[in-house]
Amino acid sequence: DKPAGVLSATEDKRQTTVLDLLDDRRRKLELFPCGRLDKDTTGFLLMTNDGDLAHRLLSPRYHVEKTYAYTLRDPLLRADAERIAAGVDIGEKNITAPAKVESDGGNTGLITITEGKFHQIKRMFAAVGNEVTALRRVRFAGIDIDPELGPGGYRELSDIEIEILRKKAETV
Numbered sequence: 214d215k216p217a218g219v220l221s222a223t224e225d226k227r228q229t230t231v232l233d234l235l236d237d238r239r240r241k242l243e244l245f246p247c248g249r250l251d252k253d254t255t256g257f258l259l260m261t262n263d264g265d266l267a268h269r270l271l272s273p274r275y276h277v278e279k280t281y282a283y284t285l286r287d288p289l290l291r292a293d294a295e296r297i298a299a300g301v302d303i304g305e306k307n308i309t310a311p312a313k314v315e316s317d318g319g320n321t322g323l324i325t326i327t328e329g330k331f332h333q334i335k336r337m338f339a340a341v342g343n344e345v346t347a348l349r350r351v352r353f354a355g356i357d358i359d360p361e362l363g364p365g366g367y368r369e370l371s372d373i374e375i376e377i378l379r380k381k382a383e384t385v
Contacts, residue, residue, distance in 0.1 A: 215258040215350075216364035221249035222259040231258060234365045236337065247271065248329050249281075256281070256350035257358040259378075260367070267320035269382035270354055276327040277381050280313075283335055283354035285320040295343035297324070312337070323351070354381045 215231055216223065222230045223245050231246055234262070247259040247267040261267050270277050294316055300308040309328060316322035324334060335345045351358050355377050359368060 214358060214362040214364055214366045215250050216253055217253050217255050219365070220252055221258060226298045231260065235260075235366065238385065239367075245347045250350060251332060251335075251348070254281075254348045254350065255364070257356075258350070259353055266378065268380055270378065271329055273328050275382060276324050277354045278327055278352070279329065279350060279354075280323055280325040281335045282323055282349045282351050283334065283338070283345055284347035285338060286346055288318070288339075289314075289316045289322065290341075291316075293343065296341055297337050301337055301340040303333065303340055304328070304360065307331060309333065309337055327351075354378050 219234065220228050220230045223232050224230060224294060225229045232244070235244065243262045245262065245267070247261050248271050250256065250258055259267075259270070269275050294314040297309075298312055300311055302308050309330070310326070312327075313325040315323065315324070325335075326333060326337075330336070334348060338345050356370070356374050359366075362368065363365040371382070
């Protein structure tokens, strides 16, 4: 469970990284983060030492879903949720891929994307004139974050969860 203020990196001379949170035994496994979460984004961050699996899970070709709980500055308007769901211009070559947007009718909800562009979710909401004030990844590739973990907590995946990830990485 990546806490805020920690970098999704393998090393940094000045700031705490997700590898700094691991015990010595796990550090020796040469794990690295599968993708990145912004410094202030919390939640599910998969760590692996399988480069091929990580590449496939992160490639937009495989449409691996990542779900985030968001809090916005302003309530999300239905029309804005529909625009985000259809894809919006965030200043890249192409508009974003379709997303699933769920709103509580106020300023919180869930968004599921299959891409992982730099600050993508923040940029998607900014494209409709809103601002993300908190973001937490709660699901990755069909696996929910473990509710027993606290900030900085981690655990090994079960064999079933590993199989789920491998299946997601095989479907194109």
